[in-house]
Amino acid sequence: MHGYTFDFPAAVFDSMNPAFPVPLKSVIQPPPMVEEVLGADERAALKSRIKALMKQQDAVLVAHYYTSADLQDLAEETGGCVSDSLEMARFGHAHPAKTLIVAGVKFMGETAKILNPEKRVLMPDLKADCSLDLACPADEFAAFCDAHPDRLSVVYANTSAAVKARADWVVTSGIAVKIVKYLHSQGHKLLWAPDRHLGDYVQRVSGADMLLWQGSCVVHEAFKAEALKKLHAEHPAAAVLVHPESPAAVIALADVVGSTTQLIEAVKNLPNPEFIVATDNGIFHKMRAAAPGKLLLEAPTAGEGATCQSCAHCPWMAMNGLRNLAAVLESAETGTPGANEILIEESIRAKALMSIQRMLDFAAAEKAGQILLGD
Numbered sequence: 508m509h510g511y512t513f514d515f516p517a518a519v520f521d522s523m524n525p526a527f528p529v530p531l532k533s534v535i536q537p538p539p540m541v542e543e544v545l546g547a548d549e550r551a552a553l554k555s556r557i558k559a560l561m562k563q564q565d566a567v568l569v570a571h572y573y574t575s576a577d578l579q580d581l582a583e584e585t586g587g588c589v590s591d592s593l594e595m596a597r598f599g600h601a602h603p604a605k606t607l608i609v610a611g612v613k614f615m616g617e618t619a620k621i622l623n624p625e626k627r628v629l630m631p632d633l634k635a636d637c638s639l640d641l642a643c644p645a646d647e648f649a650a651f652c653d654a655h656p657d658r659l660s661v662v663y664a665n666t667s668a669a670v671k672a673r674a675d676w677v678v679t680s681g682i683a684v685k686i687v688k689y690l691h692s693q694g695h696k697l698l699w700a701p702d703r704h705l706g707d708y709v710q711r712v713s714g715a716d717m718l719l720w721q722g723s724c725v726v727h728e729a730f731k732a733e734a735l736k737k738l739h740a741e742h743p744a745a746a747v748l749v750h751p752e753s754p755a756a757v758i759a760l761a762d763v764v765g766s767t768t769q770l771i772e773a774v775k776n777l778p779n780p781e782f783i784v785a786t787d788n789g790i791f792h793k794m795r796a797a798a799p800g801k802l803l804l805e806a807p808t809a810g811e812g813a814t815c816q817s818c819a820h821c822p823w824m825a826m827n828g829l830r831n832l833a834a835v836l837e838s839a840e841t842g843t844p845g846a847n848e849i850l851i852e853e854s855i856r857a858k859a860l861m862s863i864q865r866m867l868d869f870a871a872a873e874k875a876g877q878i879l880l881g882d
């Protein structure tokens with residue numbers, strides 16, 4: 508047990524438990540959902556203009572699964588990729604293009620820059636953020652770490668470069684359980700930030716001693732267990748696929764709990780004719796392509812007529828579109844300095860790279876069979 512207290516503002520930390528001051532959930536107000544709507548002619552004209560500008564500027568587009576079908580299609584038509592945040596950064600690293608255009612949210616652009624400092628990294632909209640990143644300011648996270656010097660800090664990829672720079676490890680949802688199990692087996696106690704639901708899931712599966720930051724994803728937190736049970740009863744043949752940023756009661760109903768990439772694989776590989784999917788509905792574009800003919804159902808959020816803030820789609824992801832992508836490339840063409848370019852101070856980038864590199868090295872060692880994890 509800790510014998511000390513740490514003087515955080517009462518609004519931020521749990522005053523009921525002074526020996527284990529755990530940050531409370533910050534209230535993050537998502538922006539209004541504004542999705543780009545394009546007619547066929549405008550879509551075709553924008554795509555052709557963007558393709559020409561990308562060629563001129565030696566650029567490649569990497570798009571997240573949660574972005575629009577237009578952006579995902581454009582990324583694939585132009586030799587880029589559609590993937591999760593880590594694979595987006597890895598792809599950008601391996602690709603020879605001098606400019607990476609990241610269609611996603613800010614921490615993804617930052618991760619791309621951390622791994623690719625020599626490249627110009629552009630985003631359609633720099634205001635595209637994430638409720639997890641916003642809920643974990645670097646100075647508050649540093650104070651959390653300082654209060655627990657006996658614990659290693661593990662942060663989710665959905666954090667700023669400055670938070671990654673302060674952390675010992677960065678993990679994605681696809682590898683979080685393995686890394687935490689490994690650290691637990693080595694006798695480490697941990698701090699986890701920022702997603703409380705993913706942290707809770709990882710803690711239950713790994714048995715590790717973890718103090719959890721209390722951030723959450725506005726999209727996944729809205730999924731409802733009772734409504735999901737009802738929908739499943741109407742579709743008994745469906746497999747339930749759940750991203751672990753969802754609440755524990757929703758995770759408990761899952762046939763598969765996994766990262767975006769793992770959920771797409773499940774749709775492809777499981778024999779079920781139907782799936783109920785608890786993650787951002789942007790992923791359906793890829794799932795439909797991966798498993799044509801299978802029925803994909805959205806897991807219920809707060810339900811029709813209720814006040815769910817995101818209704819299974821991320822309002823920050825929706826800020827990416829063909830219009831602002833074309834505008835960014837046009838301003839870059841005219842040499843507008845720093846137009847939607849991701850820039851990170853070198854001392855922060857270098858430190859953040861170390862905690863990301865630990866994860867990449869672990870993944871490589873685990874793949875090579877050099878790390879054995881028990882059940």
Ligand code: SF4
Pocket residue numbers: 573612636637638639665724725726727752787821822823824
């Ligand atoms: S879906 Fe959730 S975790 Fe992903 S970017 Fe949006 S707010 Fe962040």
